[in-house]
Amino acid sequence: MPPKSKAAPKPKGTEPSKQPTPTPSPASNTTAVPATIAARSQFRYDDSRPHDAARLKIGLAGLPRDEQAAWISARFARTPAARTRLPPKAQRELWRQVNEASFPVRALRGSKHSWGRDRNESEVSGYSAERFDEREGRRAQLTCLEVASRGFRERREREGKGVRDIVTGDKIVVTEAEVEAERIRRGEMAALRSELYGTVQGSFALDPEWDDIVPIPQGEPEAALAAIAYPADYDEAISYLRAVMLKKEYSQRCLRLTETIIEMNPAHYTVWLYRASNVFALKLPITDEMEWLNKVALVNLKNYQIWHHRHLLVDNLYPTLAGNPDELARFATTERKFLTQILVQDTKNYHVWSYRSYLVGKLGVWGSPEELKSIEDLIDDDVRNNSAWSHRFFLVFSDPAHTTPGLAATEPDPAAPQDITDREVEYAKEKINLAPQNQSPWNYLKGVLVKGSQKLSSVEDFASGFVKGLGNKDGSEAVQSTHALDLLAEIYAEKREKEKADLCLRRLGEKWDRIRIGYWEWRRKCLEEA
Amino acid sequence: MSEKSKTLPQELRLATSVHVKYIQSLDTRKDEYEYWLTEHLRLNGLYWGLTALHLLGHPEALPRAETIDFVLSCQHENGGFGAAPGHDAHMLSTVSAVQILAMIDAFDDLEARGKGKAQVGKYIANLQNRQTGTFAGDEWGEEDTRFLYGAFNALSLLGLLDLVNVDKAVDHVVACANFDGGYGVSPGAESHAGQIFTCVAALTIAGRKNLVDADRLGKWLSERQIAGGGLNGRPEKKEDVCYSWWVLSSLEMIGKTHWIDRDQLIAFILRCQDPENGGISDRPGDMVDVWHTLFGLTGLSLLEYPGLEPVDEVYCLPKSTTERILGK
Numbered sequence: 001m002p003p004k005s006k007a008a009p010k011p012k013g014t015e016p017s018k019q020p021t022p023t024p025s026p027a028s029n030t031t032a033v034p035a036t037i038a039a040r041s042q043f044r045y046d047d048s049r050p051h052d053a054a055r056l057k058i059g060l061a062g063l064p065r066d067e068q069a070a071w072i073s074a075r076f077a078r079t080p081a082a083r084t085r086l087p088p089k090a091q092r093e094l095w096r097q098v099n100e101a102s103f104p105v106r107a108l109r110g111s112k113h114s115w116g117r118d119r120n121e122s123e124v125s126g127y128s129a130e131r132f133d134e135r136e137g138r139r140a141q142l143t144c145l146e147v148a149s150r151g152f153r154e155r156r157e158r159e160g161k162g163v164r165d166i167v168t169g170d171k172i173v174v175t176e177a178e179v180e181a182e183r184i185r186r187g188e189m190a191a192l193r194s195e196l197y198g199t200v201q202g203s204f205a206l207d208p209e210w211d212d213i214v215p216i217p218q219g220e221p222e223a224a225l226a227a228i229a230y231p232a233d234y235d236e237a238i239s240y241l242r243a244v245m246l247k248k249e250y251s252q253r254c255l256r257l258t259e260t261i262i263e264m265n266p267a268h269y270t271v272w273l274y275r276a277s278n279v280f281a282l283k284l285p286i287t288d289e290m291e292w293l294n295k296v297a298l299v300n301l302k303n304y305q306i307w308h309h310r311h312l313l314v315d316n317l318y319p320t321l322a323g324n325p326d327e328l329a330r331f332a333t334t335e336r337k338f339l340t341q342i343l344v345q346d347t348k349n350y351h352v353w354s355y356r357s358y359l360v361g362k363l364g365v366w367g368s369p370e371e372l373k374s375i376e377d378l379i380d381d382d383v384r385n386n387s388a389w390s391h392r393f394f395l396v397f398s399d400p401a402h403t404t405p406g407l408a409a410t411e412p413d414p415a416a417p418q419d420i421t422d423r424e425v426e427y428a429k430e431k432i433n434l435a436p437q438n439q440s441p442w443n444y445l446k447g448v449l450v451k452g453s454q455k456l457s458s459v460e461d462f463a464s465g466f467v468k469g470l471g472n473k474d475g476s477e478a479v480q481s482t483h484a485l486d487l488l489a490e491i492y493a494e495k496r497e498k499e500k501a502d503l504c505l506r507r508l509g510e511k512w513d514r515i516r517i518g519y520w521e522w523r524r525k526c527l528e529e530a
Numbered sequence: 531m532s533e534k535s536k537t538l539p540q541e542l543r544l545a546t547s548v549h550v551k552y553i554q555s556l557d558t559r560k561d562e563y564e565y566w567l568t569e570h571l572r573l574n575g576l577y578w579g580l581t582a583l584h585l586l587g588h589p590e591a592l593p594r595a596e597t598i599d600f601v602l603s604c605q606h607e608n609g610g611f612g613a614a615p616g617h618d619a620h621m622l623s624t625v626s627a628v629q630i631l632a633m634i635d636a637f638d639d640l641e642a643r644g645k646g647k648a649q650v651g652k653y654i655a656n657l658q659n660r661q662t663g664t665f666a667g668d669e670w671g672e673e674d675t676r677f678l679y680g681a682f683n684a685l686s687l688l689g690l691l692d693l694v695n696v697d698k699a700v701d702h703v704v705a706c707a708n709f710d711g712g713y714g715v716s717p718g719a720e721s722h723a724g725q726i727f728t729c730v731a732a733l734t735i736a737g738r739k740n741l742v743d744a745d746r747l748g749k750w751l752s753e754r755q756i757a758g759g760g761l762n763g764r765p766e767k768k769e770d771v772c773y774s775w776w777v778l779s780s781l782e783m784i785g786k787t788h789w790i791d792r793d794q795l796i797a798f799i800l801r802c803q804d805p806e807n808g809g810i811s812d813r814p815g816d817m818v819d820v821w822h823t824l825f826g827l828t829g830l831s832l833l834e835y836p837g838l839e840p841v842d843e844v845y846c847l848p849k850s851t852t853e854r855i856l857g858k
Contacts, residue, residue: 242616270618273670308672348767350715350722357718386765390720393709398718409707410743439753439765447709515759518788519752 037132038125041111048108050101070101078107119198135196142192145185152182156211182208202236209253215239216246237261245274250281262296272305276312286317294338298345307351314362332363336374343378353387357394366399383431389440396424397451412453421452429462432481436466442483456491463487471503482513493527501527542797544835545805549823550588552808553579556820572614573604577626578824580633584848585827585839589633598636601627602644609649610668621657621667624650625680632687633851651690654681663698674715675706679728682735683845687855696736703729704741711746723754723763723776730780731844739783748786751777759794760813770812771802771822774829775846782832782843792833799826 034040046053051063051071060068076082077098086094115124118135127135152174159172186208190201204210217239237260244254258275261268279289290313297306321327339356343349365371372395378388397403397416404415428445432438449456466484469476479485485504492501502524509520556579576597583591604611604627610619611627628650631640640647657666657677665677678699685691705717706729712721713729726747733739754761754777760769761777774795781787801814803826809818810826831841840849 269613269620273618276670308670311672312670348764350720354715354719357714358716361718384766386767387720390708390710390714391718394718397709408704408743409709410711410746443710443750443765451709515755515757515791515794516752516789518790519749519786522786522789 033129035128036126037115037129038123040129041113045108045110048104048106050103069097070103073097074101074103074107119195121198138192138196142189142196145189145192149182149185149189152178152185152208153211156208179208200232202233204236204240210240213240213243216242234261234264237264241271241274245270250278252282254278255282255284259292266296266300266303267305269305272309276309279313280316286313289313294342297342301342301346301349304351307355310355311358314359318362328363332359332365332368333370335359336370340374340377347378347382347385348387350387353391357391360395366395367401371395379431383434384438384440386440389444393444393447396420397448410447410450413451414453416452418452421448421454424448424452425454425459429459432462436481436484439483442481442487446487456487456494460488460491463491467504470507477507477511479507479512482508485512489523493530498527498530542800543805544800544830544837545803545808546586546837548805548808549803549810549827550583550586550591550808552804552818553583553820553823554591555808572617573601573611573623573630574613574626575820576600577630578820580630581847582820582824582827584633584851585831585841587837587839594634594636597630597634598639598643601630601636602639605644607645609645609651609653611650618668619653621654621665621677621680624654625684628684628687629845629847632855633847635854637688647688647690651685651688651693654685655690655693657681658694658699660695660698663695663700663702665699675703675713675725675728675732676715678703679732679735682732686735687845687852691735700733700736700738700741703732707743711743711748711750720764721750723751723761723773723780726751727776727780730783734783734844742784744784744786748781748784748789751781751786752789755790755795759791759798761790761795768813769798771799771810771829772812772825774799775825775832778829778832779843779846787832796830796833796835799829802826 034043051067054063054067055071060071063071073094077094082091082094115127115132118124124132124135155172155178156174159174163172164170165172183206186201186206190206193199193201204215215236217235237257240257241261244257255275255278258271258278261271262275265271278284279286290310293306293310293313297303297310300306317331321331339352339359342352346352360366360371372392375388375392375395378385379392382388397413402415402417402420404413407413425445425448428441428448431441432445445459446456448454449459463484466480467488468478470479470485471477485508489501489504489508492498492504505520505524505527509517509524513520556575576592580589580592580597583589601611603615604613604617604623606612606619608619609624610621611624612619613623617623631637637647640650657668658664658681659666659673664673665681666673667677681694682691682696682699685693703713706713706715706719706725708714708721710721712723713726714720714722715725719725730739730742730747733741753765754763754773756762756769758769760771761773762769763773763776778787778790778795781789798814799810802812802816802822803810804818807818808823809820810823811818812822827838828841828846831838832843834840841847842849842852845852
C-alpha cells in the first residue's frame, strides 16, 4: 500500500483506480471474460502488475523506455523512501508520472491459494465464475447450518446440566420438534458436504439420538496378521455397538442398532446375543420378535444364529405357556406354519430341522397328528428328503409315551407298540415303491424293524420284488434297488442261507454298486467267518 | 512334490506351490467384502490356513511370531479366545487357538505372555453343563456336539481333560446316536457327517470308541460316496470336498476307510483345486476358500496322497504335532 500521510500530496489528475476493470491491459492477452476463476485471479494479478510479464521474460532493460520508467516509478512510489528521501517537488513529479501510467497502485501479491478439489476430485480452480459463486453460496449455506447445529448441541448440553433459560427462568428443555429439526438439518448438512466435498457421513453421527454415545473404533494392532477392513457404515455401526455393549445399555435404540447390523451382516455372532439381551431386558413381546425373526430367516436361509436366537426366545417364552394347553397348542401351530413356510425354500436346512426336533421335545408334541401330517406332506413333496424321514423316526420312536429311556439308538425297544411298528413298515414300503433306489426309506425300514424287534425276513418278499434273475449270466439279471439287494443279503444271512447271501454281496461288488466294493467284500468275509 | 507325484498325470497332481501362495495371500485381502463378513471366523481361519500349510510341508510360510501375537491378542481375562481382537470369547475360537499354539509349539508363550494353560482349561471346563454333560459355545448356552468335541480336543492337548466330567459328556454323545448308525447335533436330530465326526472323535479321545456301532455307521458313511467319487454329508445331498474330512476321518477312526473307493475320491478332490490361483473349492468349478482347501488336503492326506504330511484323524492336526504333544 502506498504511504498515506498528510505529507504526501493528493495525486492530481485521475484517481488511481482501486480495482482493475476487466478490460484488456498490456499485461494480459485475454479478450473476453476469463473462463475460470483461476484464470480470473491470474488476470487480476497480471492486471495489477503491468509490464511484469514482459519484464520477467525480457528483463527491465528489454522494455521500451517509457514502460521502464513507468515500472520504476510505480515501484519506487510504494517505498517509504519515496516520501522520506524525495523533496516535495520531486514527489509531486513522481506521482504525476505514476498517474499518467495509470498503474494500479496496489499490486497484488502472488497467491499460492488453492480452492481445493470437489467431490469428483476436480480442481475447483477450473470452475467458471458463475459456478464458483454458486458453490460459494452453498458453502455459506453449510456454514449457517453448522452454526445452527452447534446451537442445538449447546442447548442439549445445557439441558443436561439443568441450566435455566436466561429470559424465562425455566429449565431448558429440548423439544421433539427441535430434535426433528436438527435431524433434518443434519441431513441437509450431510447432503451439502457430500455435494461439495464428496464426504460420506455415517448415519449414526447424523442422528441426534446418538449424540451421547462416543463410538469405539476398531482397535487392532498395526499390521495385524489377520487385520480386518470394513466398509465405512458397517464400521461405524459396530463402533456404536461396542460402546453400548460396554455400558450394557438396553433400549429401543440399541434394538434398532442390532437390526441395522444384522441387516448388513447377519452372520455377526455377538450382535444376535446382544439383541436377545435387549429383547429380554425390555420385556418385549416374544411373539413380535418372532415375527420380525421370521422375515429375517426367510432371506437368510443359511444362517444358523437366527435359529439359536429363536431357541433362546422359545426358552424364554415357554414358562408363560407351560400351564396352558390351549396356548401351547396355538404356539405349536404358528411355529409349524412358519417352519413349513421356510422349509419350502430350503427343504433340508439342518438348522431348521434340528430346531424342529428341539421344539417337538420342548412342547411335548410327539404324538401330534398335525406334526406327523406335516412331515408326511414334506415326504409327499420329495420322497428323497432324508431330514423329513429322520424327523419322522424321532416323532414315532422317541415318543415318551412308548419309548424305553436309555436304550441305544440301534437297539430293539420292547415298548414300541406292534401296531405302530406295522404301520411304519407299511409306510416305508409304500414310499420305497415310488423310488426304489432312494436310500432314506430303506434305512428307515431297517431302523423300524430293528426297533420293533421284527425279523428282517418279514420283508423278504417285498425286497425280492426289486431283484430279478440274480446271478444269471444271460443278461436277465435286473436289480432295481441296490438297497433291496443289500437287505436281502442280510435277510439270507439271518436265515442262514449263506450262499444266497454271498451271491447278493458278490454281485453288488462286481456290478451293481462297485464303488463300495470294499464294503461288500468285508460283508462277504464276515459271512464266511460266521 | 515328491518323486512319486511327479510321475502322475496332470489331472492327478496336487498344485502344492500355488496352494501355499493362496494361503499366504489370505491375510492381504483386507479390502475384500468377504474378509470382513467372516470376521467372526478370523482365528478359525488362521487355524485352517496354518494346518493346510503344515500338511503341504510349508509350516514356515506364515510368520511364527506374528501368529503367536495375533492369537494371544484374541485372549480374554477368563482365558478364552475370541474369533478376532475385540470379539467375545467362544469355545470354537478357543479350540482353534489351542490347536494353532500346539502346531507351532507355543504353549510356553501362552504361559509366559498369555493367560496360561490352566486358565484356558478353566474357561473350557466352565462351559460344561454338569447336569447334562453337554458343552455350550459360550455363556449364552447354545449347545452343539461340536463344542463337546472341541472341548475334548483342546483339553487333551493341554493335558487337562480331567477338568471335565467325561462320562456325562459321553452319555450325551450316545444320546445323539440315530437309528441309521449316525449321529446328529442333538438327540433326535438327523445324522450328519460333520456331527458324526465330532461324536466319534469325542468318543475316541475319551477312550470309549467301543460305544460306536461301527458296522452300521461305516455302512452309512460309505454310502456318502456318490457317482462322481465325491462324498456328501447326508443322503441325497450334493458332494462337497469338506466331507472328504468329516466322512473319511470318521471311517479312519472306525477302521473302515477301505469301504469307499479311494482313487475316485482322490480324483474328485484334485478336480476341485484351482491349479492356477491355488486353493480348493467345495466342488469342481466353484470359488475356492480356505476351509475347503484345508479339508481337501486333509482328505488327500488320509488317503496317503504322496507329498503330504500325515494328518491325525482325531485332532485334525499334523500327526507330528499330536505325536509331539500326546506322545502317540
